[in-house]
Amino acid sequence: MSRAVLGLGTNLGDRAENLRAALGALGRLPGTRVEAVSSVWQTAPFDVPDKQQDYWNICVSLETTLSPHALLGACLGVEAALGRVRRTYHGARVIDLDLLLYDGAAVQEKELTVPHPGMLERAFVLFPLSELFPERIACGLDFHNAPGFADGGSVLRLGPAKDLLS
Ligand SMILES: Nc1ncnc2c1ncn2[C@@H]1O[C@H](COP(=O)(O)OP(=O)(O)OP(=O)(O)O)[C@@H](O)[C@H]1O
Numbered sequence: 281m282s283r284a285v286l287g288l289g290t291n292l293g294d295r296a297e298n299l300r301a302a303l304g305a306l307g308r309l310p311g312t313r314v315e316a317v318s319s320v321w322q323t324a325p326f327d328v329p330d331k332q333q334d335y336w337n338i339c340v341s342l343e344t345t346l347s348p349h350a351l352l353g354a355c356l357g358v359e360a361a362l363g364r365v366r367r368t369y370h371g372a373r374v375i376d377l378d379l380l381l382y383d384g385a386a387v388q389e390k391e392l393t394v395p396h397p398g399m400l401e402r403a404f405v406l407f408p409l410s411e412l413f414p415e416r417i418a419c420g421l422d423f424h425n426a427p428g429f430a431d432g433g434s435v436l437r438l439g440p441a442k443d444l445l446s
C-alpha cells in the first residue's frame with residue numbers, strides 16, 4: 281500500500297459540487313481509500329491568461345495500491361468524467377487533479393513528474409498541504425515569497441471539507 285497526495289482545484293461551475301464529485305470518484309478507484317482531506321481554500325487564480333473566478337483548492341491523501349502512472353491515468357479519467365475540457369494553458373477548469381507526491385518516489389517524465397514541479401511555489405498547494413502534514417510543512421514564515429501571495433492576500437481558508445463538501 282502506498283500513500284499518494286493530490287492537489288485539486290476548480291474555478292468553473294459549482295466548485296463545492298466539483299470537489300465533492302472528484303472526492304467521490306477518487307474513493308471509488310480500485311485499491312484506493314481517501315485517507316485525509318484538507319480544508320477548502322479559496323485562492324486567487326495564479327499565472328492565468330485571462331480573468332477567472334477564484335479557485336477552490338484542497339489537498340487529499342490517499343492510500344492506494346495503484347502505481348503512480350495508473351493513479352495519474354485515473355486522475356485524468358476523473359477530470360474527463362467531470363467534463364473538463366482543455367482549451368488554453370492554465371485556462372479556467374471544472375476540475376484539476378495534480379499528483380503531488382507518491383511515497384518517496386521521484387519520476388521525471390513528460391507525462392508524469394513527481395514530486396509535482398510547481399508545488400513548492402504555490403501557496404494554493406502549500407496551505408492545504410500543511411494541514412495534512414503539519415509536522416513537515418509550516419506555512420506563514422515565508423509566504424510573501426510564494427507566487428500565490430503576489431497580491432498580498434490571495435489565500436483564504438473557507439472551512440473544513442466535512443462542512444463544505446459533504
Ligand atoms: N504530477 C503530475 N500531476 C498531474 N499531471 C502531470 C504531472 N506530471 C506531469 N503531468 C502531465 O501534465 C499534463 C497536463 O496537465 P494539466 O493540463 O492538468 O496541467 P495544468 O494543471 O494546467 O498545469 P500545472 O501542471 O502547471 O498545474 C497531464 O496530461 C499529465 O500527463
Ligand SMILES: Nc1nc2c(c(=O)[nH]1)N=C(CO)CN2
Binds near residue numbers: 288323376428
Ligand atoms: N489559485 C490557483 N491558481 C491556479 C491553479 C489553482 O489550482 N489554483 N491551477 C492552475 C493550473 O493548474 C493555475 N493557477
